[in-house]
Amino acid sequence: MRRLALVDGNNFYCSCERVFRPDLIGRPLIVLSNNDGCAVARSSEAKRLGVKMGQPFFEIRHLVREAGLIALSSNYALYADMSQRMMDILAQYAPRQEVYSIDESFLDLTGLAEPGVTISERIRAQIEQWIGIPTCVGIGSSKTLAKLANHVAKKEAGGQASGVCDLTVLPSAARDLLIDPIDVEEVWGVGRRVGAQLRAMRIGTVGQLRRAPADLIRRRFSVVLERTVRELNGEACLDIDDIAARQQIVCSRSFGAEVTQVEGLVDAMTEFVAKAAERLRGQQLLASQLQVFIRTNPFRTQQRQTSSALVIPLVVPTDDTIALLNVAILALRHIYRPGFRYAKAGVMLFDLVREGWEQRDLFAEADESRHRLMATVDGLNARYGGGTIRIGRTEARQAWEMKQTQRTPAYTTDWSALPIASARPRLRSTPKFG
């Protein structure tokens, strides 16, 4: 039997911030998405205040004054660095690892001698010691079950030990008791929309989904969901993906006339991002990372040459043109330099995940309407020809003025932003002399 583990960081962005801000431990803390728009990470105290995943900040702003809620802007550089450390630590534990997202990793423990719970406790202890991030480990005989086990591990006294749940060592009756009552939306691959459709068929729990006839699921939904059902029943259909390179969507073009001003590049980039996002939605994928690149014509040797690219990891995987545009334009303005005749530009969306399979299901009310807008835009463009509906320039102009008013310093990636070790007297005590 396969033994797959899913290790993930608890409230990862919040935890990263707390490593360098111990004063934030125990306080209600959230991290905001691009543009300081909505909460993409919540500490347990913030969850207890009722803050929902993906909730727009304007709805909860009152909690800052009323309950001492702290809201920080996303610190991409920090999260990426802490993630890399975590993944490198985990790599030592199994012959095969799949880094699934910025804070989740699958490990193939099949064939290793030690009990899963023992390995898991060592993993949690080492990550906590080396980088200060709390984690949970779920183990199952399939990826879907590993994810579910991780969900169980997060609950108080959910698994065998705090933060650990190994389904593979439980007798089937005990395992069923543990996972069957779980809401069907929590299953990997079942988002809010599929969940609503399942509930309409009176399938509302893991137990009910497990017992649903495979061919019915395949007919009404997809072979992908049928695979999920088989995985819930212990069959490992999805393997650990060792391949580092993931698929990507690229949209780029060489210009007819060279561009020297940034506004010209912004116009072009707007078009590229819109096209790439449309393709993304057509495949029902979300992008986790985005790269913009611009360059001069290398064959015009008498000109000054430059070629720049910048990768931005997205705090939340998305297929939303506006969200992607926000990031792309910001990146573009960052790498643009005057005095060059740019001949080509483009955008690459990569680290693609299937819709519904991303870690956080962010289709809250606000995003649902944005999602319908995108679907309408795509429908009209498909019917009347591409470019029928374009993102307006005014919207695009506002789009790149991304707010990041409450970002903590890039502690581990910027020499000038190192965290401070105080060698000063504490405020409460007075220094002694003599």
Added chain:
Amino acid sequence: MSVPIPLLTSAPLELVDVGQRVHAGFPSPAQDHQQRRIDLNEVLILNPLSTFLFRVSGDSMVDARIYDGDQLIVDRSVEAAPGRIVLACVDGEFTVKILQRHRGSVFLQPANPAYETIRFCEGQELTIWGVVTWNLRQILHDKVGRS
């Protein structure tokens, strides 16, 4: 002969062995013994995954030759044993002190007679964030261009 080398903290710093004349491309019989140039990343950072950098603010550790503005290399995977200089969290703030233990109590000792020792008893909470392994102090603050 000394040659100015810009310090890039994100790239390995290569130190040339001053005792040998270096001609690019010329083989040298001494080369077999020398192998690769000294890589400061390997010297200073034994465990990159658990190592972080901090900057010192204040003078409570001057007797240990840690001064205001110094950069500390802190390793979270090193055991916090008594006598070692540690980075601790006290009242939500990072502080650098000497760790001491005596009869069931833990102390954070400064290295400056003007400062008092912080003492922790049974039940009180002290978090050791990591152990200080190196102190980096910049000598030349580059304000003019190079020749």
